Every structure is written in C-alpha cells, then in structure tokens.
Amino acid sequence: MNQIFIANPKGGCGKTTIATQLAGYFANQGRGVLLVDHDAQRSSSDWLGSRPAVCAPINLVASSVDVPVDDGSADTIVHDMPAAWDMDHVADIIRDGDKVLIPVLSSPTDIKACLRFVMGLYRSGVMESNISIGLVANRSRMKTRYFQVLLEFVGRLELPLVASLRDTQNYVKAMDRGLTIFDLPPSRVAADVEQWQPIFEWLQATEH
Numbered sequence: 001m002n003q004i005f006i007a008n009p010k011g012g013c014g015k016t017t018i019a020t021q022l023a024g025y026f027a028n029q030g031r032g033v034l035l036v037d038h039d040a041q042r043s044s045s046d047w048l049g050s051r052p053a054v055c056a057p058i059n060l061v062a063s064s065v066d067v068p069v070d071d072g073s074a075d076t077i078v079h080d081m082p083a084a085w086d087m088d089h090v091a092d093i094i095r096d097g098d099k100v101l102i103p104v105l106s107s108p109t110d111i112k113a114c115l116r117f118v119m120g121l122y123r124s125g126v127m128e129s130n131i132s133i134g135l136v137a138n139r140s141r142m143k144t145r146y147f148q149v150l151l152e153f154v155g156r157l158e159l160p161l162v163a164s165l166r167d168t169q170n171y172v173k174a175m176d177r178g179l180t181i182f183d184l185p186p187s188r189v190a191a192d193v194e195q196w197q198p199i200f201e202w203l204q205a206t207e208h
C-alpha cells in the first residue's frame with residue numbers, strides 16, 4: 001500500500017494540481033486510486049466531480065480531520081493536504097514507507113514558507129519514521145534568478161529536488177475539464193509528461 005502526501009501550507013504552490021495529476025496518472029495505470037481531499041476549499045473534490053465518466057476512475061474521500069482513510073480497496077492513496085498541516089493528525093495517518101512531495105514555487109515568500117514547513121516536519125518527529133520526502137519545483141522558469149535561489153535552498157535542505165514542472169496552461173485547461181495531462185493525447189502534452197518521469201521513478205525507487 002502506497003500513500004503519497006502532497007503537502008505545503010503555502011496556498012497556490014500546486015498541491016491540488018500535483019495531487020490530481022498523480023491520481024490521474026495512477027488511475028490510467030489501472031491502479032485503484034483513492035484521492036483524499038483534506039482541504040476545506042475542496043478543490044480536488046470539485047475537480048473529481050467534473051471528471052468525465054469515461055475516464056479512468058478515481059475514488060474520493062472528502063476528508064475532515066479524522067476520516068478513516070484506508071478501507072482496503074485502494075492500492076494507491078494520494079492525499080491533497082490542507083493549508084494547515086496538523087502535525088498530530090498527520091503523525092496518526094503517515095506510515096513507514098509513505099512519501100511526501102512538497103511543491104514549491106521559486107519566489108522569496110514561497111521559499112521561506114517552505115523552509116518553515118520543513119523545519120516543522122523535523123520538529124514533529126515525522127522525519128524519524130521511514131518516510132521519503134522530496135521537493136517539486138512547480139511553475140518553474142529555469143532562467144530566472146529565483147529559480148537559482150530555490151536550487152540553492154534545496155541543496156542546503158538535503159532533501160531531493162525530485163522534479164521541476166514548468167508553468168503551462170496545459171494543467172489549467174485539463175483541470176477545468178476534470179482531466180489530467182495523462183488523460184490527453186500524448187502528442188499534445190509530451191513535454192509535460194516527460195517532466196513527470198523523475199517523479200514516477202522517485203516514487204517507485206522509494207517503494208517498499
């Protein structure tokens with residue numbers, strides 16, 4: 001059983017985008033996917049509500065704090081985490097072998113917020129369990145100075161930068177229709193699908 005947490009208290013960093021894309025990817029791989037929407041804004045739930053019935057199915061739990069997450073029917077659980085990460089609650093649902101992906105934008109405020117979050121994770125004791133944590137640079141514009149600042153920041157954290165995803169309307173348009181780039185004709189989204197490969201490799205490499 002795989003649990004993947006997409007987390008970072010900073011709003012707008014890409015949690016829902018990455019959580020829904022991952023759910024769509026695994027659903028297209030034929031996995032039983034459970035998407036757990038922890039956010040009060042219910043963006044993942046809205047997205048799934050607009051997903052066409054012909055698409056690879058995804059199950060949803062619109063979670064309040066203490067939802068029973070694992071009913072045994074899913075083999076991949078993707079958690080779209082809320083802005084406020086309740087460390088005590090997370091310590092209850094996170095298990096050895098789970099993965100945490102932290103989307104981060106390359107702006108000074110986002111980098112600072114990410115640092116605070118990672119420090120909170122260390123303090124919570126979550127890092128002492130056998131979980132894998134990686135960062136995903138989202139909406140990245142590699143030529144900008146702040147992308148370099150982000151790279152330096154990640155280097156100091158000693159956490160892997162798993163992937164960089166570019167800023168593209170492909171995600172926005174797909175999400176508007178309840179889709180992911182993995183539901184679209186590959187020729188239209190090849191550049192983006194390629195950027196996801198290191199994420200899949202990292203998830204697989206850290207699978208127990």
Ligand SMILES: Nc1ncnc2c1ncn2[C@@H]1O[C@H](COP(=O)(O)OP(=O)(O)O)[C@@H](O)[C@H]1O
Nearest residue numbers: 011012013014015016017139165166167168172
């Ligand atoms: N790689 C990307 N390229 C373009 N737009 C993006 C990308 N990632 C996220 N967005 C957009 O940024 C906004 C915030 O993303 P979202 O996933 O909702 O963040 P969060 O769930 O962390 O608040 C949304 O409008 C989303 O469509």
Ligand SMILES: [Mg+2]
Nearest residue numbers: 015016039043
């Ligand atoms: Mg969200």
